[in-house]
Amino acid sequence: MSSQPNLPRNGTINKRSSNYLQALKRVTMSPAHPRNQQLKMQAHHLISEKGARLSNLGDRMADFGYNINAIKNLVFIPSTLQGACLLQVQPHRGDHTAVDPVDNDEEKPAAYHVMVAMKIQRDMPGIERKCGIPGTDVKELICKAMDDLSEEIADLIQNDPREAKLSEVWANYDPESKAGCRGVDSISVKKKDLLDECPVHRNHTKNQGEGQQKENIHYVLRTPYILKPGS
Secondary structure (H helix, E strand, O other), X not given: OOOOOOOOOOOEOOHHXXXXXXXXXXXXXXXXXXXXXXXOEEEEEOOOHHHHHHOOOHHHHHHHOOEOOOHHHEXXXXXXXXXXXXXXXXXXXXEOOOOOOOOOHHHOOHHHHHHHHHHHHHHHHHHHHHHOOOOOOHHHHHHHHHHHHHHHHHXXXXXXXXXXXXXXXXXXXXXXXXXXXXXXXXXXOOHHHOOOOOOOOOOOOOOXXXXXOOOOOOOOOXXXXXXXXXX
16 A cells, blocks of 8 residues: 555544443434333444454554544444334344443354454455545545445344344344244243244334333334434
8 A cells, every 4th residue: 555644543443442322322312212212222333343353454444543433333222122123123132131231242143243344354445545645534534434334234234134133033123024022022032932923013112012021112113213323
């Protein structure tokens, strides 16, 4: 690659270096947001730290000025099966005790981080080539490219979850599926105890199946919910 003067070198791929959760909460304070209507959600880094490290390009991204804790790389995802069932989005983790909204890479399937790593490896060569063009704002270039990648991954999580699995029950939450939560609150429930379909037809607004925890979700799904970075 051509010489690159004035690299910003103020980025990071360390998610623990920032209070990203509070930052994401500040931009999702609208009463209309599901998390403010009793629907438990967890903050999620679309480009994961583990994925960035697996790519062997994470330090390069940080050198160019990319911050993995940028708002446009964060999204709130439902963290209970009932919430995911209602929003028609695969859950961030399938455990009804998931009340801690902090992101944990170790709870995601390894394949998720491999997917992130491969997409970084796909995009970085083109970014590096452009860095050699005189007058290029390296930080602006890397941030725009990674923001675009975050959007791509958010779309995969919701619309092509086979390519971005967050748990082993990813397939049940497609809008066309009748399965959803299957009447349970944890993915560790034995298969013999699972129902074929959600007992409340995926409407968990102040509603749950027999034996399910009362989550008292107030959110009403009037239009399809869309995962958007920064929300």
